Amino acid sequence: MNTQARGGAIVTGAARGIGREIAAGLVADGFGVIIADVDQTAGEATAAALTAEGGGEAVFVRVDVTDRASVKAAVEACRARFGSLRVMINNAGFNKPEPFLEITEKTWHGILEVNALGVLIGIQEAGKAMIADGIKGKIINTASIAGRTGFADFAAYSVSKAAVISLTQAGARALAPKGITVNAFAPGVVATPLWEQLDKDLYAMGASAAPGEAMNSLASQILLGRVADPKDVVGTVKFLWSEQSDYMTGQVLLIDGGMVLQ
Numbered sequence: 617m618n619t620q621a622r623g624g625a626i627v628t629g630a631a632r633g634i635g636r637e638i639a640a641g642l643v644a645d646g647f648g649v650i651i652a653d654v655d656q657t658a659g660e661a662t663a664a665a666l667t668a669e670g671g672g673e674a675v676f677v678r679v680d681v682t683d684r685a686s687v688k689a690a691v692e693a694c695r696a697r698f699g700s701l702r703v704m705i706n707n708a709g710f711n712k713p714e715p716f717l718e719i720t721e722k723t724w725h726g727i728l729e730v731n732a733l734g735v736l737i738g739i740q741e742a743g744k745a746m747i748a749d750g751i752k753g754k755i756i757n758t759a760s761i762a763g764r765t766g767f768a769d770f771a772a773y774s775v776s777k778a779a780v781i782s783l784t785q786a787g788a789r790a791l792a793p794k795g796i797t798v799n800a801f802a803p804g805v806v807a808t809p810l811w812e813q814l815d816k817d818l819y820a821m822g823a824s825a826a827p828g829e830a831m832n833s834l835a836s837q838i839l840l841g842r843v844a845d846p847k848d849v850v851g852t853v854k855f856l857w858s859e860q861s862d863y864m865t866g867q868v869l870l871i872d873g874g875m876v877l878q
């Protein structure tokens with residue numbers, strides 16, 4: 617498929633995990649996709665693998681979402697290579713658990729910088745490019761169930777994801793007059809390298825009795841009885857980038873197997 621015709625998309629944090637699966641869905645849909653990640657080795661390998669799968673094309677651009685200049689450069693690369701930026705997925709994020717009473721300023725600032733400021737910068741730079749090109753684009757942010765309910769051992773992360781929900785609402789209000797929609801999806805527990813690390817960290821800090829136990833205990837609270845595979849979230853995100861969701865903006869869709877009901 618001609619990626620110029622379908623247009624361009626950027627997925628931050630797409631070298632692996634949820635972002636990689638979303639990027640694979642966009643490539644399969646014929647988009648030209650910028651794999652925007654701090655991890656150059658994994659990002660280049662992902663771009664090559666997704667391009668080989670066919671459909672559109674994936675290209676790696678090194679991006680740190682907290683660095684506005686690098687986000688702008690990715691937006692410019694997308695416009696230059698694929699003619700436009702139609703879909704922006706602000707997905708990069710991380711977690712570092714700490715007991716509530718011991719959360720440090722370093723953890724707070726580190727998590728808020730990537731997970732919240734990174735999303736603000738992504739919405740801003742994508743929004744400016746879409747407005748300049750007259751594109752009624754789709755901006756989609758990765759929130760989390762932790763943005764809907766606070767977790768004691770992930771308080772800074774929970775705040776950062778509540779911030780993603782607020783930025784989705786504020787961005788939707790700001791960009792609606794230009795025909796640009798801003799929505800979010802909120803996964804529950806997804807089996808990715810992020811969760812492998814989280815499980816190890818929770819065990820190391822004594823919050824779980826054995827490796828794997830933290831994830832198993834959360835899984836027992838999921839109505840559908842299992843944690844998610846990254847592929848489980850792609851259908852909903854695809855809906856959000858498609859014209860099927862044109863009349864939706866400022867919304868957050870939970871994809872958590874029925875873990876948080878609100």
Ligand code: NAD
Nearest residue numbers: 629631633634653654680681708709760805806808809810
């Ligand atoms: P992951 O750790 O597997 O992948 C995250 C990717 O983001 C990595 O490739 C990493 O290099 C990249 N990244 C990290 N910091 C970056 C930065 N400053 N700039 C650019 N790239 C950066 O994680 P994942 O599980 O795929 O998580 C993706 C998103 O989904 C995150 O926002 C996460 O908070 C959210 N989420 C994950 C889960 C889960 O259970 N895995 C649940 C809810 C929400």
